[in-house]
Amino acid sequence: MTTSTDTGGARTAFAARSGGSRQLDGTGTLLRFALRRDRVMLPIWVAVTGLMVLSMPNSLKSLYGTAAERADLMTQMTTNSSLRALIGPVFDDSLGALTAWRVGVYAGALAAVMSLLVVIRHTRDEEESGRQELVASGMVGRRASLTSALLTAAVANAVLALLVAAGLAGQGAAGALAFGLGIAGVGMVFATMAAVVAQLTESARLARGLTAGVLGAAFVLRAAGDASENEGSSFLTWVSPLGWLENERSFADERWWVLLLFVGAALVQGAVAYELAGRRDVGMSFLPTRPGPASGRLRTAGALAWRLQRGSVLGWSIGFFLAGVVYGGLADGVADFVGDNEGAREIFERMGGSSALTNAFLASMIGMLGLIAALYIVSAVLRLHGEETSGRAEPVLAGAVGRLRWAAGHLAVAFGGSAWIMLLAGLGFAAGHGKDIGPILGACLVQVAGVWVIGGAAVLLYGVAPRAAIAAWGLAGAVLLIGWIGPALKAPQAVLNLSPFGHLPKLPGGGMEWAPVLSLLGVAVVLVAGGLVGVRRRDVTS
């Protein structure tokens, strides 16, 4: 009798220490709910990532048709550190191995971004918005939310792995399975990392930024490691989960044991996340929010807009400058290599322009940053939408602030900021490349015309059809897709011309053409003006 009471007491004490019993109750319900909420976003991520991988064997076949050409490519790669840094080392000259080489790092990075977004969306976002309290007050165990978030990411990564394994099976079933599992492994490492970071910060935006920063560091470490060693054996490569994916050597005598690294890292990080989650209260975080000033110096709506967006501008500035330095530094080395391959040269020429290969490489990289800057401008313009729908715009507009003045603050940050980050990218390119600062800066600033057209379209959507404002992301995504994959798929010029970036002169190297640049700027002005007319005339939504 006494004994049984004792164990009962011990069990209660244990339950109290570990956060109560039935900690996983409700996980299934929450998982179904999360999958329903993400029913559009997750399939798009999985499909785009999967298609990028699956389209690669054909695209490579058209470039390197014969075994001799592929063997040649492989020898070239082992001697060119610039391209190894950009893409990674080649381990075999089969189409499968070349596919894993060409898209591995990027597919892994896309899976990582998808996973970190999903996990933070269902953990810290929910807590920050207060929705978590509502959910947690139901029959929901203490660990159910985190578990269902991780399971949602696991489901998405598993589907992606299956898609890749099935789609590439023609190149070798074992390699396809290893590659699919490797991509999913990178995804789950960043899912569990996001779960840890979500315990640390109180803001979901910061949690996303920090995890994405770790992903960027993983990319840089792998690139540095691969630049120094030609078979992925550098210590730096082994530190990076993206390096594990390449060192798995899919389609080249797979090293299955590397998958254990993904499993181990995910388990350790998952355990840390659960441990941290069990030690804190709902809504609280380990990095405390510091108190702010008791009185403020913000005087105008414009100053408020800058204050709200300055962190994001800083992050993008650093990223664009560093990207410029890295790609600028690789330019000469890449041209050495591409010069030897007829097909690759054609690709670079189609993407970028003139026969001067260094310039073509710079032009294609600068063009890529221009496309990415379109994402920045959309996010900055849509801050207006976020401020309005959250109700935070209302007290500002109830002050002696005209709508145009209010909008102008955010638009100045969006349009000025996009020109600023392209300028910084140009300075980075020039610093990394070590010469041609004038032409490079010019090439970067020309991109701004294309970026502003996308920004203008976002302003128009927001001003005229605020419910559809989110569609601006689709627009930026479509432009990115056309600019990134279009040339590789040999899309006709008519399709490339749908994107404003398709009309820009190919710089550096090509001749400057003012007419298309000025027309694009004109289009941007008209779009912005149309959007602002809408902002002035319509109801403020709530």
Next chain:
Amino acid sequence: MTKANPAIEVSGLHKSFGRTHALAGLDLNVEAGEVHGFLGPNGAGKSTTIRVLLGLLRADAGAARILGRAPWADAVEVHRRIAYVPGDVTLWRNLSGGEVIDLLGRLRGGSLDARRRAELIERFELDPTKKGRTYSKGNRQKVALVAAFASDVDLLILDEPTSGLDPLMEEVFQRCIREARDRGRTVLLSSHILSEVEELCDRVSIIRKGVTVESGSLADLRHLTRTSVTAELAGPPGGLARLPGVHDLDIQGHRVRLQVDTDKLDAVLRSLSESGVRSLTSTPPTLEELFLRHYQEDLADADADAREGAVAR
């Protein structure tokens, strides 16, 4: 400002969102210098009216003047003289309460009186160094209230400003409203807390389904409703049932309980005194009863709709 210039004049205001007719010919008159209660069930159109007055929404039809100007066309000029507290205050996550108070003050076109700001922060027991995301609902409202009361404006528009405040803070709020009135400010107070409205307001407007159904001073409105009377008489009561305006008559021996339309009270009292009154209690109508009458009409409508729906099925 003189009494001749009403602070808010709204007549026949219409506003639709898609198929929802949020305002269907609403009237609202607020005199300068008065505290005006703005009452109505959820979804009656109170916030929509306020957002039209702030120039955030454009009315479909009808006339609206605020401080003598057009709310849509002259929004910025009007807003210099207005302080607004929304019902659901959302703050910027990474700005401190103090920063928001100062920002909102400056956006109204002038700096806040530092002494008054400090005094209000003290009275509302607000910690201005906390960041927006760490405030509770009540504290977020305090931020907006301090910014509003510290501003030197003519008109305060408050949309259910005390829904998150505790009773102590509610006291502070009521004192601030009285001080504002004493300094000649006009206040439009949308509220669900009827005791608060009875305590503070000179006049009230009750709206329902986008239309004004009652408007006037509390005394006027009381006149329109029934008074409950309970009396103990010396002899049996006679003739009460025949009197006009008598409802729910309940006679048990010498005890009488009834409700009477307030303007017919006189005849009832005369009839009671004929029988000899031993004790008498008469309860004036509360605002709650006034308000509930309109709620109940809504409930009755909803019941009818439900019944129709059931039949149709």
